[in-house]
Amino acid sequence: MSKVVIVKYPEAENKGRFNREEYRLMLQAGLKQLTGETSVYQAVKRTVPNGIIGMKTNCLTGRFFSTPPELIDALADLLTTNNHIKENQLVVWERTNRELKEAGYELNASSFGRRCLGTDTYGVGYSSNFETYGEVSTRLSRIMSETVDININIPVLKDHSLAGLSAGLKNMYGAICNPNKFHDNHCTPYAAHVSALETIKRKNRLTLIDAARVQYNGGPGYLSEYLTDFGGIILSVDPISADRIGLEIIERLRSKNNLPSLEQAGRPVGYLQIGEDIGLGTADMSKIDLSVINVDQNGTVHSGELL
């Protein structure tokens, strides 16, 4: 069984925009629930070993609906406290510096402090070596291929007008030099094959989907009329299961708002099953152990509901 944990914070003043402390409480509870550890230190150590740690964000829509800096700050706090991971070992990254800046991040390519940079930074760029899996042949961002030892995939959760779903697997399109080549046939099987590339499969250790807000239609661009507060985060070490739960949330929100399912809308999400078939993870809902928990301001955990 693959394990996925959803952590919600119902008492937050603004369920669509958590602050750093609220994210920290959710992350602590989520990592402990995911690993079964009672200590946050052990939970973090089990999930994210020491090394240069990448955090791949999704900043496509700039300041409107991107991976929030508060979530990154909270995650960095957890990783650097009591875990002997230095701030400069953390690398927040995206395709371009422009996207990071517009999403509210402070760029830093220096040897001091948490790094935050795009693949288009001078001296970075894409690897000269091709990686191939199945239908995908590409060159990876050197941040992924050479800089980081492990990567945490931190997308937002939204609908996508071609792929159907934009979550963890689709976020890895930002790690390759030619994402535009792999949008045919609703990104199937390409989204799965990108995540199956040897470097990405080896280095991605955790999928952490920010679901404080979810856009259930009209993505990948920002359309506020379809953006709703979900109020939580989704964690899993299984990239397929994390996306499968994200898909379930999108479908339920669409149904709740009288929209057809993604399949009925002509955008079936076929790449998750492909991902399961090639051994990336579990897409079958009956084989996913889903825990939904609520956390309060004291860090106390209660059981919660999906929607």
Add this chain to the structure above:
Amino acid sequence: MRRRTFIRCLGCGAALAVAPGSELLPEFIGGVQNAFAFDYAEKLSSVEARYYKKIEGGGIECELCPRHCFITDLERGYCGVRENRKDTYYTLVYG
């Protein structure tokens, strides 16, 4: 290196020479490193492209080559040099 970066480094170096062992040294070094990394940022053009049409319901269809890519907001076509921003198609390589 750009002229502005070079002059900035000279000025910072002069200040550093006056105050060796300063606590500001890491910040200075970091600043220089960042200046090298980010001053180089490519300036992509934002000229509206030709040979495309807007699709009813959102998105655009590029008509520049036989691929006829269908492109949604903030994405690029197969060629990677033209980008859709709010259903206006821009060439990134003009000039």
